[in-house]
Amino acid sequence: DAMVIQNPRYQVTQFGKPVTLSCSQTLNHNVMYWYQQKSSQAPKLLFHYYDKDFNNEADTPDNFQSRRPNTSFCFLDIRSPGLGDAAMYLCATSRTYTDTQYFGPGTRLTVL
Amino acid sequence: RKEVEQDPGPFNVPEGATVAFNCTYSNSASQSFFWYRQDCRKEPKLLMSVYSSGNEDGRFTAQLNRASQYISLLIRDSKLSDSATYLCVVNFYNQGGKLIFGQGTELSVKP
Numbered sequence A: 001d002a003m004v005i006q007n008p009r010y011q012v013t014q015f016g017k018p019v020t021l022s023c024s025q026t027l028n029h030n031v032m033y034w035y036q037q038k039s040s041q042a043p044k045l046l047f048h049y050y051d052k053d054f055n056n057e058a059d060t061p062d063n064f065q066s067r068r069p070n071t072s073f074c075f076l077d078i079r080s081p082g083l084g085d086a087a088m089y090l091c092a093t094s095r096t097y098t099d100t101q102y103f104g105p106g107t108r109l110t111v112l
Numbered sequence B: 001r002k003e004v005e006q007d008p009g010p011f012n013v014p015e016g017a018t019v020a021f022n023c024t025y026s027n028s029a030s031q032s033f034f035w036y037r038q039d040c041r042k043e044p045k046l047l048m049s050v051y052s053s054g055n056e057d058g059r060f061t062a063q064l065n066r067a068s069q070y071i072s073l074l075i076r077d078s079k080l081s082d083s084a085t086y087l088c089v090v091n092f093y094n095q096g097g098k099l100i101f102g103q104g105t106e107l108s109v110k111p
Helices: none
Strands: A004-007 A010-013 A019-025 A031-037 A044-050 A053-056 A064-067 A073-078 A087-094 A107-111 B004-006 B011-014 B019-025 B032-038 B044-050 B055-057 B060-065 B070-075 B084-092 B098-101 B105-110
Touching: A004 A087, A010 A019, A019 A031, A019 A087, A019 A107, A031 A073, A044 A064, A044 B098, A073 A087, B004 B084, B011 B019, B019 B084, B019 B105, B032 B060, B032 B070, B044 B055, B044 B060, B044 B084, B070 B084
Parallel strands: A010 A107, B011 B105
Antiparallel strands: A004 A019, A019 A073, A031 A044, A031 A087, A044 A053, A064 A073, A087 A107, B004 B019, B019 B070, B032 B044, B032 B084, B055 B060, B060 B070, B084 B098, B084 B105
């Protein structure tokens, strides 16, 4: 059974139209991460939650926001997607900072 | 300088070949090390952790040299199914468990 689930798997949005990506986990892990991976590039961390504590990477644009309403769910909100935001968005979870991170299948975002 | 650097690839090898990937990292405070595998348009999946003493998992052997800040992955007897991108990954516990990924090295195993 899938342990880290991302929905939708594919998302098409229009330039400037807000979009929300979803991640859920059945592992009861404390930490949830959001990574962005552009074509032919390495995944790059956007931010993470340790329980309810939000930790933003210094170079993450303000256009990207996140919510974690409970242990199981975490959302990535892109307020005004630009063409440069087209990418694969990967959610990962880990029990603590030192434990293995498990990745979801990703959401591939297309911006028209 | 990138925090994690890998051989650019791609590596095109015949079935049965032995192939080695190299990786260097810049931050001596780096705390744990991994090789991930990523298939085309899929998520990264953990292949193996890398320990200072070196570790082996079947056809795969990983080595770490902390003094040289160097990590390697050796694949013996390559299979067609080994074709993928191999990502060298460093975990910074003191930065919230942040994973820093290398660019990845593409491996293509041919019949």
